Amino acid sequence: MNLEFENELAEIEERIAELSKLDSKEHPQLNKDIGALRRKMKSLTRRIYENLTPWDTVRIARHHDRPLFKDFIAGMCSDFIELHGDRRCGDDKALIGGFATIDKHRVMLIGMVKGRTVDEKVHHNFGMPNPEGYRKALRLMKLAEKYGLPIVCMVDTPAAYPGREAEERGQAEAIARNLTEMAGLEVPIVVVITGEGGSGGALGIAVGDAILMLRYAVYSVIPPEGCAAILWRDAERAPEAADALKITAESLLDLGIIDQIIDEPPGGAHRDPETTIERTREAVVETLQRLKRQSTARLRDNRYDKFARMGRVKKRRSKSSK
Amino acid sequence: MGWFKRSARKTPQNEIPEGLFAVCPRCKAHIYKDEYESAFKVCPKCNHHERLTAAERIELIVDKGTFREFNSEIKPNDPLDFKDAKGSYRQKAEDAIAKTGLNEAVVTGSGDINGTRAVIAVMDFRFLGGSLASATGEKILLASEHALRMKRALLIFSASGGARMHEGIVSLMQMAKTCAGIARLDRAGLPYISIMTDPTYGGVSASFATVGDLNIAEPGALIGFAGRRVIEQTIKEKLPDDFQTAEYLLEHGFLDSIVNRGEMKDYLHRVLQYSLGKKV
16 A cells, blocks of 8 residues: 555655666666665655654554554564453454563553454454443453453554444443443553544543553544544545644644654654564553552552543642542 | 415414414424423423423422532633634634533533432533533533532433534543543442433443443433444444434343433432432
């Protein structure tokens, strides 16, 4: 998949590939030329990525080659034991989780799976969980609380699935229950927005003590296309809506919604998934170490205050607790 | 029906005294306005429950003279400095304030229900579609904190199209914020009763509205996560007529009861007698 703002990059990449096929003995200039192209590519990449619009960022967040949850599991964890089922209705394929070991930390790892091939995408419902996904996530989080394991949630979903059965099985209630229960969990919760943070579907596993976000991930109350269709009466004006909605990591840090941006390598995670995953692992480990030092009561009070602060309109007289 | 329409058109309007009749939006029956108003906008013919304003709801539920509103001065925030094709959110909010006489889409306060004091939050759909935004979330959180301090029950009447897009991610976070307040009530053993009225959708149904100790709804209220049109477009099939009605939700196990408007106050009072045993 090509992003049109990366066309120039793709051309240079192609040229480098062509030149690399030639024999350097016949073309003494070859290595020099390739080196020059690489340098050009590097500076061009930097220039493009320094001037991305929010809409460009949406496109990167949805990029075909962007690392997905399963890539993060493979790259971050020395052990992963998937645990299936919500014990009520089924086993959601879009939202999975299980015991995981990241460095020395044993955690409960939960996240959305999008899939890369067409078959995978269909199997995982394009990363759009049904209620049983959120209920499975909650079951695993409660288990984590019982065993004293920190929770790591990795968010990458366009939305909670808007389907008939999803409604019949209480999509709204499933998400609402998670928000309510996660507010009170007595273990640290680290959230990483890795790709698309699609509204309530994302938030359903994103109430945490630390919210980290990859540089070119997005997190929004509504997809820009949907917002444009409603407020601009034209889905084609999504780039304007993306701008107005302030959905980039930079904006969300300013707004106090997220705590930390994890930098992606030049040219985005899709150019260098390994480095992206490694940096994510480092950031998660650092955060776990910090949060593990806090008492559970303090952790819970801080989590409450963190969300109470978001969009605060009024100064408070006194802080209530418990 | 045809002859009636035709003759009605010929009849000079002033033959029917102005404002004597109301027309039921569902069954189109002409109803004496006095009768309709005194039944709090419930159609005597088809039991359609028309949407109420927050003030009407409070009059219906709270003992006369006992309602004390708090935080009424809280007005919409504009954290994103949001502008769309039709202008600024700031202006839109000002217009809503002028139109409704409210400062936000929810009115909060304390009041008595047949003598039992409770903290009450009532959403008003006229104010930007009852949308959940920072000030709305703030008022609901403050109401839950008030209930916690005073050891009282919290009752929330929902009516909302969902999160307010104009506040972007900040409005999304109000879902987590309000639920955090509910979680504290839960731990303190204080009752929280959710009453869903038409309509309750999106960010409101997916947060505080569906996690009541009791989830109650008015007859015919539409309640759901995603809107019917979005779902039909996604699954490419037609949904049943009663999809997402209160009756449909009751059938699927998400409501404790559907309560007629005329019986709501007594119902809530009765329920509160069971739920306050630990605290009163």
